[in-house]
Amino acid sequence: MSRTTTKPAKKKYGKLDKKLMFIGILFLMPATILVAFTTIIPVVWNIVLSLCKWNGNGPMEFVGLENFTKLFTDTPTLKTIGNSLFIAGVSTIFTMVLGILLALMIYKTGKKEGAFFRFVFYNPNIMPMTVAGLLFVFVLAPDEGLLNNIFAAMGLESLQHAWLAEPGLVLWTLAIVAGWKGSGCIMMLIYTGVLAIPDSLFESAKLDGANYFKEVRMIILPLIKPTICMVFSMEVMWSFKTYDIVWTMTQGGPGSLSKTAPISMIQQAFTYNKFGYASAIGLVFSVIVLICIGVVRRMLRSETYEY
Amino acid sequence: MRKRAKQFVAAAMAGVMALGMAACGSGDDSKTTAAGTEKGTEATKDAGTTEGNSGEEVKLVTIIEEPNVEYYPVFFEKLKELYPNYKITSKTWDQGQVEKTVKTAFAGGESIDIVKWFPNQMESFLNSDMALDLTPYLDDEWKSIWVDNALDIGTYDGKTYCLPITTVYPDIDVNVDLMEKAGVEVKDEWTWEEFVAACEKIKTNLPDVFPFGIKDTRCGWFMRNAFLQIWDTKAEMEDFIAGNISFKDERVVAAMDEITDLFVKGYAYPGEGAFSQTNDQIKAAFTQGKIAMMFDVNNGGQQMHEQMAEAGYKNVRTIGWPTMAKGECEYVLGGCDGYFIPANCKNVDAAVNVLKYLTSEEAFKLQVERGDVVPANVSAGDNKDAEQFARDSSKVYPKEIMQLSSELGTYVDLSLAANYYYDKESTLNELEDLREAALAAK
Numbered sequence: 001m002s003r004t005t006t007k008p009a010k011k012k013y014g015k016l017d018k019k020l021m022f023i024g025i026l027f028l029m030p031a032t033i034l035v036a037f038t039t040i041i042p043v044v045w046n047i048v049l050s051l052c053k054w055n056g057n058g059p060m061e062f063v064g065l066e067n068f069t070k071l072f073t074d075t076p077t078l079k080t081i082g083n084s085l086f087i088a089g090v091s092t093i094f095t096m097v098l099g100i101l102l103a104l105m106i107y108k109t110g111k112k113e114g115a116f117f118r119f120v121f122y123n124p125n126i127m128p129m130t131v132a133g134l135l136f137v138f139v140l141a142p143d144e145g146l147l148n149n150i151f152a153a154m155g156l157e158s159l160q161h162a163w164l165a166e167p168g169l170v171l172w173t174l175a176i177v178a179g180w181k182g183s184g185c186i187m188m189l190i191y192t193g194v195l196a197i198p199d200s201l202f203e204s205a206k207l208d209g210a211n212y213f214k215e216v217r218m219i220i221l222p223l224i225k226p227t228i229c230m231v232f233s234m235e236v237m238w239s240f241k242t243y244d245i246v247w248t249m250t251q252g253g254p255g256s257l258s259k260t261a262p263i264s265m266i267q268q269a270f271t272y273n274k275f276g277y278a279s280a281i282g283l284v285f286s287v288i289v290l291i292c293i294g295v296v297r298r299m300l301r302s303e304t305y306e307y
Numbered sequence: 308m309r310k311r312a313k314q315f316v317a318a319a320m321a322g323v324m325a326l327g328m329a330a331c332g333s334g335d336d337s338k339t340t341a342a343g344t345e346k347g348t349e350a351t352k353d354a355g356t357t358e359g360n361s362g363e364e365v366k367l368v369t370i371i372e373e374p375n376v377e378y379y380p381v382f383f384e385k386l387k388e389l390y391p392n393y394k395i396t397s398k399t400w401d402q403g404q405v406e407k408t409v410k411t412a413f414a415g416g417e418s419i420d421i422v423k424w425f426p427n428q429m430e431s432f433l434n435s436d437m438a439l440d441l442t443p444y445l446d447d448e449w450k451s452i453w454v455d456n457a458l459d460i461g462t463y464d465g466k467t468y469c470l471p472i473t474t475v476y477p478d479i480d481v482n483v484d485l486m487e488k489a490g491v492e493v494k495d496e497w498t499w500e501e502f503v504a505a506c507e508k509i510k511t512n513l514p515d516v517f518p519f520g521i522k523d524t525r526c527g528w529f530m531r532n533a534f535l536q537i538w539d540t541k542a543e544m545e546d547f548i549a550g551n552i553s554f555k556d557e558r559v560v561a562a563m564d565e566i567t568d569l570f571v572k573g574y575a576y577p578g579e580g581a582f583s584q585t586n587d588q589i590k591a592a593f594t595q596g597k598i599a600m601m602f603d604v605n606n607g608g609q610q611m612h613e614q615m616a617e618a619g620y621k622n623v624r625t626i627g628w629p630t631m632a633k634g635e636c637e638y639v640l641g642g643c644d645g646y647f648i649p650a651n652c653k654n655v656d657a658a659v660n661v662l663k664y665l666t667s668e669e670a671f672k673l674q675v676e677r678g679d680v681v682p683a684n685v686s687a688g689d690n691k692d693a694e695q696f697a698r699d700s701s702k703v704y705p706k707e708i709m710q711l712s713s714e715l716g717t718y719v720d721l722s723l724a725a726n727y728y729y730d731k732e733s734t735l736n737e738l739e740d741l742r743e744a745a746l747a748a749k
Contacts (some may be wrong), residue, residue: 053433056414076737141588142580145598162580167729251403253523254582255725270407272713273435 029285049279067280074295088239094179099186123237193201193227371423420658426469426645427705428462439648459680469647478639483622502629506574520576520589520598526724532564533700554738582725594618609678638704712745
């Protein structure tokens with residue numbers, strides 16, 4: 001039995017098609033160059049570097065997977081990746097919960113007070129990370145800090161802690177500060193999602209006797225679920241950048257208690273001149289982040305409603 | 308016709324945009340090339356020779372200026388007078404950032420011309436050929452400013468890379484009024500046992516006062532001093548520094564246990580959280596009378612005395628770090644601050660001229676007036692307090708176990724004290740891994 005295969009007919013492009021294609025390519029060039037220089041080349045360079053030994057100045061030596069095998073047996077470095085994951089996880093959940101709550105709190109306010117609250121709640125987002133970090137260093141100081149002094153004034157001395165120094169607390173504290181800082185943006189995105197819901201739905205719900213909590217549970221949350229999913233995956237991406245806030249507040253300390261993967265990478269590269277190993281840490285960390293984002297997106301695939 | 312014109316304009320615009328983008332990505336070739344040491348040095352020597360002498364504007368970048376150190380603005384004013392054609396950009400010196408800044412600049416082909424660093428800790432720059440050999444520029448006249456052998460600390464394999472400017476070692480500023488209230492007699496030098504007894508007495512007699520305060524990055528100094536002092540003989544100490552004695556040796560462990568005890572007993576301000584106090588927090592607590600002793604560096608002593616006087620505490624003394632020495636190893640950690648020129652410096656001659664001023668008699672005298680101990684042939688002048696800030700300078704031992712590798716150095720200096728307090732066994736294992744890795748690399 002013989003099988004005959006037919007080749008698909010080659011598509012012929014007319015003169016006009018070719019011209020349009022040329023113009024299209026021409027218009028795409030600047031963006032392509034930009035993306036190549038800012039993303040593709042650094043990523044490829046990072047992969048190449050992770051397979052080499054390089055001190056930042058001399059010749060590079062190809063070492064294959066040596067940097068990766070070293071990484072998977074290097075407990076302190078793996079611990080820094082774990083710290084990053086912990087901070088990212090907790091801060092994402094905290095940001096999302098706080099952002100959604102704030103949005104649900106302000107969506108019914110009037111024009112003027114709404115603008116005021118939006119400004120107040122969005123403000124942490126405008127603040128540079130280092131400023132927010134330093135601010136909280138003062139607020140959370142064990143002796144002179146505002147928080148401990150408030151507890152003391154309320155007679156709640158048992159709640160006083162060295163927030164940035166106790167092993168069981170430091171990562172939680174960093175995650176919550178990072179979460180607070182990002183909550184304004186989430187609030188605004190969720191708030192715009194709520195605004196897109198037609199008023200008629202709320203009016204009919206009211207006629208059916210729904211109170212505020214029922215409105216939130218039965219109308220708002222289901223209808224803004226696609227927005228929540230989108231915002232959540234964005235927040236997961238943002239929250240893995242655990243460098244600036246940690247560096248400003250603890251510099252990875254006390255000891256190595258709050259050292260995160262980005263701090264470890266920078267230390268390996270710029271203090272120990274091990275650019276190859278730093279790249280390997282970066283690559284493994286990026287893969288973990290990508291997996292996390294993939295899992296989150298898969299978990300949050302949601303139905304859409306037409307209204 | 309009109310359509311063609313539109314197409315032409317669109318194509319031209321796209322072309323211009325593409326060129327613009329490409330231009331943004333490129334820069335001066337000489338800047339973006341990661342300069343190899345040799346190539347960089349030769350190129351800069353040429354540039355330095357022509358630019359330094361021609362009267363044309365010469366741009367220099369320095370990372371030497373510390374905030375609140377009064378003599379740096381004076382130095383820069385004087386340099387402006389001496390070399391009006393030098394345009395010097397002074398970046399603030401921050402110990403935690405210097406290495407990163409210099410190496411990032413180096414990798415990006417940017418030049419930083421003069422950097423303040425520690426002459427005995429140059430390995431990190433020398434391993435990657437990032438420091439310029441200053442030996443050819445050091446003529447006899449220039450060298451004569453330093454005391455004998457002072458330059459040795461920044462000399463590696465016969466080449467001088469980093470010029471020492473101040474002798475630094477740790478000491479303690481003591482609030483004598485508080486000590487007297489607690490019934491503690493203040494001595495210039497304390498044994499470890501005397502220090503612990505003093506802490507206990509302060510804690511018992513003055514419950515609102517913490518015996519001592521130490522900033523986060525200085526907690527490791529306890530361990531570093533112990534590693535120099537606990538040995539019976541100098542040979543044993545050298546053996547440990549060479550990495551031949553384990554961190555699990557019972558003498559090492561016992562010393563670290565004793566140090567950790569200070570924190571366990573809550574002698575350190577503010578109790579829980581003692582490993583994460585910033586310099587400002589410690590200084591504020593000291594000037595408010597919340598702590599009786601503040602661990603400091605000798606060249607910061609005079610400023611601290613002045614701040615305490617302003618706060619109403621005029622009876623402040625600077626004493627030596629408590630010693631664990633039982634045998635012949637009566638040493639303290641320390642060394643020098645110094646200046647070096649990165650190997651990719653673009654204006655070497657100009658940078659050398661600036662260095663010559665910064666290490667001149669005039670500059671050293673200004674430092675001495677502010678309480679610095681300088682390794683130079685300069686008299687202390689009228690500074691009556693100079694003696695107490697220089698008392699232990701003869702005990703300084705510039706070699707330490709932390710010089711075995713950058714990783715071990717960073718760990719011992721910045722993480723060891725806190726990590727040992729929180730998790731002794733893991734810390735000992737990490738130390739051993741780092742020691743073995745350093746030995747294997749050699």
